[in-house]
Amino acid sequence: MLRSKTWTSTAYWVRTWSRRNHGAAASARLDLSGIYPPIATPFTAQEDVDYDKLDQNLLKYAKIPFKGLVVQGSNGEYPYLTEEERVEVVRRVRRSLPADKLLLAGSGCESSRATLRLTEKMAAAGADAALVVTPCFYKGKMDSHALVQHFTKVADGSAVPVVLYSVPANTGLELPVDAVVRLSQHPNIAGLKDSGGDISRMALLVHKTKSHHFQVLAGSAGFLMAAYCVGAVGGVCALANVLGQQVCDLERLCTSGRWDEAGSCRGAWSSPTPAVTRKLGVPALKQAMDWFGFTAGVCRSPLQPLDHEQTEQLRRDFSSNGWM
Template sequence: MTAPLFKGVITALITPLRDGKVDEAAFDRLLERQIAAGVDGVVPMGTTGENASLTVPENLAVIERCVDKAAGRVRVLAGCGAAATDEAIEWSQFAKKVGADGALIVTPFYNRPSQAGLKAHFEAVADAVELPIVLYNVPARTGCDLSNAVVAELSKHPNIVGIKDATGDMDRVSWMHANIAGAGSGEFALISGDDASFLGYSAYGGVGVISVTSNVAPEAMVALNRAIQVGDMASARSWQDRLIALQTALFLDSSPSPAKYALSRLGLCTEEIRLPLYRANDAVKPAIDAAMAAAGAS
């Protein structure tokens, strides 16, 4: 049995900003906090990192900085998704060059490709770079949905090692676990992209979560995962009960603005976010404050 390359708690890092620029000092603090909390990996420049709003040089600089500062202490799964296949290939090749452990490739947004187009897109990236690739399906954001059947076909490619499934649909993970070679052993990693359903996803065969919540409460998310891994469901449910309000509150406004507000409350970065995203609405901040307290993150 081959252990999954990507598993456990993998934090979808925010990108801290100050005065219109990436705040490198704050980024380093946030990364060190994640490593100290015991996370298994990080994703720089994914959706939560505002990859679609930052410039290409900013995206690449953050990925390179993350790899450099992590220095092999945690896995770095670089966000390399793009609307254009050629761009996703270029970013993945850059991630390989600077030493990332893998590339997270989202379904191409806006274009709304067919299933045949999606399959060809991911195969083109996987053929072009010798780097482990994790598929990323988040139809609520991209406008296209990667079917189970295409995931099964793509799982046969030697460079495609898993999927981040942000649909929250338990039927999907159950089908994949039953029908994709290597999913049962973890060789093809089934990773939740939805914090609130991580516990349930794990019960159906998932091996980890790419998490927004762990930006704010990394120790609690790590504790939840550890309870899951040793089969202590009573403890896992207890941790999930503590976390559910925060997992919900961090999506009361467009993500990652609630997470940035929460981290600013902890003194770790500013609330600043890149347009067209906007800072968290004042109306949702009391709920975020209360959720942070419930999760032990205040």
């Protein structure tokens, strides 16, 4: 079953009514548990958004048991898209995504006002939740007080639940534990995508927020198994764009307590995971997607494609455990 434009528009107003009239129930019913690929935005050689290639990728993702998709996250190159492009990509994904799959849309901007406005547009385009990254341009002023005020203002005005997004490798700013604990009590904040990779910190967050129906998602396949061990409910994993079924298999092993098998499974991508995240980033992810039957196209400038040496290193990373 696919969602039509009419359904999307109606859903927005239904969620708005629910948010205003049921408070905590709206986000409490949102179960984030599962695996989400933070999908790439395909571009043409001229660096225009390639919606045809996006549709082709979505058809392939539909065959993998993901809980949903993250759209316009870091791997979607969202800082390089206009607001109109960001919303249109979400709208196009929602049209193709089955009704039972969640769509988490990145709506973070530097100001609270702009974030709230874009969150409203993402909800109207069919997002089930808004993934809101920490504002970071004035990172020296983004203490717990400022961040709590920011996320509270967005959550207060959002028609859909908000998922906090901490990605210190990109922002240079980690969402403080005390801020997360305070925000976890907000009825319209459903959880956190934590890309920092500090498992002790993640365990502390899970422990301090578990009574508030707050859920934590690991931000990488590299520490997904460890995250499950300390109480995370799923992951938003760049590697799932390439090895989606395998990441879902790891999820199944972890949630069924088959830790020895999970450890063996996890070891098989010890090289590919950092290659498409902290080492080589989005250009490597797009190259790997092309190798594995998806179409990602070029990156938008100023991101540059991999050079020959980087491409060969990426090939070795995927070949070392038999993926290529």
